[in-house]
Amino acid sequence: MSLLANLSDLLSAYIASSIQPFGGVDPHVDWRDAFLMLLSPLFFAVVVAEWLRMRGEKRQGKRVYDWRDSLDSMVLGGVYTWVDVVLVLVFVLPAMNWLYAHHRLASIELTPLSFAALYLGVEFCYYWFHRASHRIRWFWCAHVVHHGSEHMNFTAAMRQSWLYSFAGNWLFYLPMVWIGFEPKAVLLALSFNLAYQFFVHTQWVGKLHPLIELVFNTPSHHRAHHGRNERYIDKNYGGTLIVFDRLFGTFVEETEAVDYGLVRQVHTHNPLWLTLHEWVAMFRDVMRPGPLGLRLKHIWAPPEWERPGTQAADNRAHASESAPRPHDPAHP
Numbered sequence: 030m031s032l033l034a035n036l037s038d039l040l041s042a043y044i045a046s047s048i049q050p051f052g053g054v055d056p057h058v059d060w061r062d063a064f065l066m067l068l069s070p071l072f073f074a075v076v077v078a079e080w081l082r083m084r085g086e087k088r089q090g091k092r093v094y095d096w097r098d099s100l101d102s103m104v105l106g107g108v109y110t111w112v113d114v115v116l117v118l119v120f121v122l123p124a125m126n127w128l129y130a131h132h133r134l135a136s137i138e139l140t141p142l143s144f145a146a147l148y149l150g151v152e153f154c155y156y157w158f159h160r161a162s163h164r165i166r167w168f169w170c171a172h173v174v175h176h177g178s179e180h181m182n183f184t185a186a187m188r189q190s191w192l193y194s195f196a197g198n199w200l201f202y203l204p205m206v207w208i209g210f211e212p213k214a215v216l217l218a219l220s221f222n223l224a225y226q227f228f229v230h231t232q233w234v235g236k237l238h239p240l241i242e243l244v245f246n247t248p249s250h251h252r253a254h255h256g257r258n259e260r261y262i263d264k265n266y267g268g269t270l271i272v273f274d275r276l277f278g279t280f281v282e283e284t285e286a287v288d289y290g291l292v293r294q295v296h297t298h299n300p301l302w303l304t305l306h307e308w309v310a311m312f313r314d315v316m317r318p319g320p321l322g323l324r325l326k327h328i329w330a331p332p333e334w335e336r337p338g339t340q341a342a343d344n345r346a347h348a349s350e351s352a353p354r355p356h357d358p359a360h361p
């Protein structure tokens with residue numbers, strides 16, 4: 030308890046003092062975003078180190094670093110951090126606190142052991158959040174932003190949707206609050222998990238020790254996750270660990286060279302369109318005439334799902350992952 034409580038208090042005090050000049054939103058700190066903001070100097074230092082090392086390098090004819098692409102990612106990430114703070118403070122944290130206050134099953138004290146259990150639980154929730162984000166169109170509308178880069182480097186980690194909280198990513202962590210972990214502890218565990226994930230977005234390292242590759246999400250596993258090669262689509266959803274992918278049949282080994290990006294790549298540098306394009310595509314699909322049940326199915330069906338019948342031919346523009354690639358010679 031004491032170690033974590035002290036860490037919590039320390040972080041809380043630090044965050045409170047650092048955001049005071051901006052109007053001071055404390056005491057209801059959004060732990061997840063705050064922790065990531067605190068780490069951003071480290072993230073930028075790592076980006077600079079990687080850029081110095083990899084800027085001249087190409088992989089499969091494509092540059093590892095493209096300044097315009099990295100700028101897109103950093104604009105999306107920078108705005109995301111601030112937008113998400115507001116959304117979390119305004120409705121996510123209150124919802125979590127309400128659930129914790131009125132419906133929790135138990136009160137779990139934070140000890141190093143219980144925090145480890147919480148971390149594992151959050152990882153499990155993250156796995157299902159991430160899997161749902163690839164297999165349910167509604168959640169894909171937000172998550173697609175993260176997959177929008179055709180380059181793989183640390184800046185790709187910063188590419189986040191401004192609408193994650195709106196889409197409901199936080200719903201996946203409610204079970205941890207419900208069983209009795211304090212919301213701020215859940216968000217802190219999640220922020221540790223997300224901070225870890227920053228470091229798997231790189232081509233700087235190859236494969237690590239087999240035991241590490243067996244248990245943890247590594248750069249190799251996550252490079253495969255970002256691939257649009259048929260082999261890599263909708264695989265390796267883990268955050269810190271890869272064990273749930275192995276357990277639930279979504280693991281794939283990085284074997285062939287990874288082709289990064291979306292099956293239907295979106296070519297724009299407009300951050301607003303990068304954020305909204307899939308929402309607009311889904312909305313257009315829902316608005317197309319037809320039976321109500323089929324129209325609404327666009328919201329929860331997988332991204333590549335198309336209505337049966339002739340209209341399917343109209344529905345080719347959106348960026349779904351599993352549809353045939355336009356430049357794939359096997360699917361002209």
Ligand SMILES: [Zn+2]
Pocket residue numbers: 159163172175176254
């Ligand atoms: Zn993903």
Ligand SMILES: [Zn+2]
Pocket residue numbers: 175186230251255
């Ligand atoms: Zn990623």
